[in-house]
Amino acid sequence: MINVAVLGYGTVGSGVVEVINKNQDIVNKRAGQEIKVKYVLDLRDFPGDPVQEILVHDYNIILNDPEVDIVVEVMGGINPAYGFVKSALEAGKSVATSNKELVAAHGAELLKVAKNNNVNFLFEASVGGGIPVIRALIRSLTADDITEITGILNGTTNYILSKMSAEGSDFDSVLKKAQEKGYAERNPEADVEGYDACRKIAILTSLVCGKQVDYQDIYTEGITKITDTDIKYAKAMGCTIKLFGTSKFEEDKIYSMVAPFVIPTDHVLGNVNDVFNGVFMHGNMLGDTMFYGKGAGKLPTASAVVSDVVDEAKHMGKNIMTIWEEEKIELGNILERKCKFFARVKSSKADVENTFGAVTYVEIPDVTDEVAFVTDVISEGDFQEKIKNLDLVSRIRTTL
Amino acid sequence: MINVAVLGYGTVGSGVVEVINKNQDIVNKRAGQEIKVKYVLDLRDFPGDPVQEILVHDYNIILNDPEVDIVVEVMGGINPAYGFVKSALEAGKSVATSNKELVAAHGAELLKVAKNNNVNFLFEASVGGGIPVIRALIRSLTADDITEITGILNGTTNYILSKMSAEGSDFDSVLKKAQEKGYAERNPEADVEGYDACRKIAILTSLVCGKQVDYQDIYTEGITKITDTDIKYAKAMGCTIKLFGTSKFEEDKIYSMVAPFVIPTDHVLGNVNDVFNGVFMHGNMLGDTMFYGKGAGKLPTASAVVSDVVDEAKHMGKNIMTIWEEEKIELGNILERKCKFFARVKSSKADVENTFGAVTYVEIPDVTDEVAFVTDVISEGDFQEKIKNLDLVSRIRTTL
Numbered sequence: 001m002i003n004v005a006v007l008g009y010g011t012v013g014s015g016v017v018e019v020i021n022k023n024q025d026i027v028n029k030r031a032g033q034e035i036k037v038k039y040v041l042d043l044r045d046f047p048g049d050p051v052q053e054i055l056v057h058d059y060n061i062i063l064n065d066p067e068v069d070i071v072v073e074v075m076g077g078i079n080p081a082y083g084f085v086k087s088a089l090e091a092g093k094s095v096a097t098s099n100k101e102l103v104a105a106h107g108a109e110l111l112k113v114a115k116n117n118n119v120n121f122l123f124e125a126s127v128g129g130g131i132p133v134i135r136a137l138i139r140s141l142t143a144d145d146i147t148e149i150t151g152i153l154n155g156t157t158n159y160i161l162s163k164m165s166a167e168g169s170d171f172d173s174v175l176k177k178a179q180e181k182g183y184a185e186r187n188p189e190a191d192v193e194g195y196d197a198c199r200k201i202a203i204l205t206s207l208v209c210g211k212q213v214d215y216q217d218i219y220t221e222g223i224t225k226i227t228d229t230d231i232k233y234a235k236a237m238g239c240t241i242k243l244f245g246t247s248k249f250e251e252d253k254i255y256s257m258v259a260p261f262v263i264p265t266d267h268v269l270g271n272v273n274d275v276f277n278g279v280f281m282h283g284n285m286l287g288d289t290m291f292y293g294k295g296a297g298k299l300p301t302a303s304a305v306v307s308d309v310v311d312e313a314k315h316m317g318k319n320i321m322t323i324w325e326e327e328k329i330e331l332g333n334i335l336e337r338k339c340k341f342f343a344r345v346k347s348s349k350a351d352v353e354n355t356f357g358a359v360t361y362v363e364i365p366d367v368t369d370e371v372a373f374v375t376d377v378i379s380e381g382d383f384q385e386k387i388k389n390l391d392l393v394s395r396i397r398t399t400l
Numbered sequence: 401m402i403n404v405a406v407l408g409y410g411t412v413g414s415g416v417v418e419v420i421n422k423n424q425d426i427v428n429k430r431a432g433q434e435i436k437v438k439y440v441l442d443l444r445d446f447p448g449d450p451v452q453e454i455l456v457h458d459y460n461i462i463l464n465d466p467e468v469d470i471v472v473e474v475m476g477g478i479n480p481a482y483g484f485v486k487s488a489l490e491a492g493k494s495v496a497t498s499n500k501e502l503v504a505a506h507g508a509e510l511l512k513v514a515k516n517n518n519v520n521f522l523f524e525a526s527v528g529g530g531i532p533v534i535r536a537l538i539r540s541l542t543a544d545d546i547t548e549i550t551g552i553l554n555g556t557t558n559y560i561l562s563k564m565s566a567e568g569s570d571f572d573s574v575l576k577k578a579q580e581k582g583y584a585e586r587n588p589e590a591d592v593e594g595y596d597a598c599r600k601i602a603i604l605t606s607l608v609c610g611k612q613v614d615y616q617d618i619y620t621e622g623i624t625k626i627t628d629t630d631i632k633y634a635k636a637m638g639c640t641i642k643l644f645g646t647s648k649f650e651e652d653k654i655y656s657m658v659a660p661f662v663i664p665t666d667h668v669l670g671n672v673n674d675v676f677n678g679v680f681m682h683g684n685m686l687g688d689t690m691f692y693g694k695g696a697g698k699l700p701t702a703s704a705v706v707s708d709v710v711d712e713a714k715h716m717g718k719n720i721m722t723i724w725e726e727e728k729i730e731l732g733n734i735l736e737r738k739c740k741f742f743a744r745v746k747s748s749k750a751d752v753e754n755t756f757g758a759v760t761y762v763e764i765p766d767v768t769d770e771v772a773f774v775t776d777v778i779s780e781g782d783f784q785e786k787i788k789n790l791d792l793v794s795r796i797r798t799t800l
Contacts, residue, residue, distance in 0.1 A: 019543050019685050020543075022684075022685075023543060023544065023545055023684070023685065026542075026543075026544070026545055027542070027543055029610075029723065030542040030721075030723065031542075032721055124540070130683075130685075130686040130687065130689065131689060132536050132540030132541065132689075135535070135536075135539065135540045136532050136535075136536065136540075139535065139539070139711070140524070140532030140535045140536075140707055141532065141703075141707065142426075142427070142430040142431075142706075142707045142710040142711070143419050143420075143423060143426075143427055143702075143703045143704075143705075143706035143707045143709075143710060144423065144426070144703055145423055145426055210429075266671060268671070268692065270671070271666060271668070271670070271671050276688075283530075283703060284422075284423070285419050285422075285423065285530075285699040285700065285702065285703040285706075286530040286693065286694065286699070286700050286703040286704075287530065287693070287694045287697075287699075287700055288676075288692075288693060288694070289530065289531060289532075289691075289692060289693035289694075290690075290691075290692040290693065291689075291690075291691055291692070292668065292688075292689060292690040292691070292692070293686065293687070293688060293689035293690065294686065294687045294688070294689075297687075299685040299686070299687070300685065300686050300687055302543075302685065303541075303543045303544055303683060303685040303686040304543075304686075305543075306542075306543035306685075307539075307540055307541065307542045307543045309543075310542040310543060311539065311542070314721060318718070321430075321432055321714060323429065323430065
């Protein structure tokens with residue numbers, strides 16, 4: 001029997017208990033033994049909930065109980081999660097977590113602590129919710145040199161952009177509805193400014209290169225400036241707008257960014273709508289591949305956490321090798337990154353062509369006081385310099 | 401160092417040697433040690449190819465060499481592959497294979513032999529080519545009760561259907577072009593009659609239920625009867641036609657089939673075009689998930705085989721648990737399976753409505769001598785009975 005302690009009885013924590021209970025037979029069979037939740041740690045009480053019988057308020061009860069084999073950390077945030085996880089690993093307990101802040105900041109160190117103590121630190125749920133993207137990356141695509149990883153990694157912003165596109169509504173009114181439905185936080189900054197996607201692409205990029213990518217180093221732009229007019233232009237081009245976390249791995253340089261992109265609707269990520277996530281990867285042997293599923297939500301996230309618990313139960317006493325060293329990688333200067341740009345300006349076509357040469361113009365009905373166009377491939381730095389010559393309304397990168 | 405012997409130097413076999421050589425540093429790092437191809441077995445000689453130096457014609461040289469840790473079987477077909485693989489496992493060597501015929505027929509037995517000899521039998525490349533769908537199923541989605549698995553599992557038929565749709569051409573002319581380009585075999589029966597997809601859905605279904613599903617028991621219908629007119633109707637409905645291998649897991653019954661389906665273009669598999677494959681799964685906790693990538697081809701398939709080699713190198717002396725018992729599962733009677741049907745008949749609308757009640761009619765320009773419609777959800781058996789009352793031109797199942 002494997003005894004599990006769940007730290008935090010919030011949305012994901014209660015989901016973990018629900019998955020283990022509801023799918024008990026399946027989970028036990030696949031783990032090769034019985035998985036039992038022995039403790040749940042939370043500061044609160046839950047009178048009337050059966051969890052009350054196994055609820056503890058003091059983490060030391062869990063840490064000092066030699067019967068606890070696996071600790072599930074689903075509290076979120078760096079503190080006290082970091083201290084709890086590290087001490088659990090040092091005490092010879094494996095840890096499964098959904099905590100992207102913790103993994104982005106301390107993943108490399110915690111993997112080393114796990115290895116030194118011959119236990120496991122797994123974090124499938126920290127990126128892509130229920131999509132098994134981390135396991136795909138580090139355990140399946142092992143024969144490939146990954147040259148690109150690009151994902152729709154945040155369900156809230158994808159929901160907002162999908163609704164703006166479907167309904168023609170503006171950002172503020174869609175955000176308000178998303179908040180009412182519980183799809184967006186009351187303070188939506190972490191989602192809409194791209195900070196959540198930034199931590200996730202930092203984790204994926206670290207796993208691809210096997211070294212530390214600091215999320216603070218990644219250029220991050222959210223979706224707050226996207227307007228319903230931008231979306232109308234995108235539609236006129238047979239496109240949609242998606243928030244990407246993306247890393248390109250060139251010879252000796254890695255370019256990472258989080259930003260909205262105009263992409264064709266038949267792009268491999270063009271049909272990833274609402275709260276779904278999708279992660280695209282390109283390997284030098286495999287070619288293009290994509291993984292799609294629910295990137296958030298109680299049960300999908302809990303499903304990924306429990307799959308880590310099953311994996312850890314099957315690997316008691318054996319560390320699963322994950323290559324992610326603490327040595328920090330310097331990312332390539334984003335100004336050197338090249339792509340096409342969609343831009344709207346209050347300037348003449350002559351000025352546009354004098355600045356960018358040949359461009360592709362886009363027109364939509366009822367908008368006559370501006371010029372919209374798509375540039376050729378150009379570096380970020382060049383674009384920034386050139387656009388100063390024009391009266392810019394808005395610009396979005398594009399994969400067109 | 402891990403010594404590998406590759407059985408068969410055809411398309412996939414030469415791809416395996418290429419992947420191991422070209423991505424040597426990456427593969428060795430992820431395996432934790434050097435992976436070396438010690439032998440290649442083939443009946444032919446390859447003068448001028450460096451492989452000639454490690455080429456052998458006698459399998460016993462490989463079988464009796466205690467230095468060979470892993471055997472890669474990429475010959476295809478049941479014999480002599482079955483005997484070679486079984487004897488390798490019995491000799492304490494792990495095996496990685498891309499051979500769907502072998503896995504569909506003998507997977508359960510070979511997994512047992514591997515377990516008894518404390519080695520591994522892995523077959524990621526046997527379904528979905530480079531898409532890591534088998535690892536996702538048995539090692540990632542372990543917390544879920546899978547209720548449906550539906551895939552576009554055959555690249556050749558998907559290429560043909562995609563081209564028919566893009567060009568408005570008929571089946572025969574597209575098949576001929578596909579054969580000229582090497583996308584279809586000279587004898588295309590295994591692909592176009594659905595036999596290849598049938599073996600693949602049999603393997604996936606066996607892995608979901610943990611017992612043996614015989615591919616001979618799966619109702620299988622190919623794409624040879626799909627016409628350009630069918631595709632015009634599909635387009636008029638905002639749909640496309642795809643060959644599905646699909647299994648639904650109901651309370652105590654499993655319904656499996658291979659057949660073309662009319663699906664909306666915004667279906668999660670609707671954008672899987674050309675030689676790409678896609679596999680959709682639904683878990684009771686995870687919800688919908690989908691995996692997309694190249695389902696065939698030298699390097700994508702070889703990439704999946706080498707990822708199995710890396711996995712086996714990391715699990716020397718430890719059997720990776722895969723639940724697939726030899727006990728055979730009786731599939732549910734396909735006549736009880738329910739779905740909607742798209743049908744074309746040379747009968748009156750009155751006759752259609754007298755037979756099926758309310759239906760949704762579809763019209764396309766220039767076709768006036770028939771009536772086309774979509775039924776409500778109905779069992780296969782009911783549909784077959786009722787359609788006898790009408791003068792049937794063609795019918796295709798649909799997810800509409």
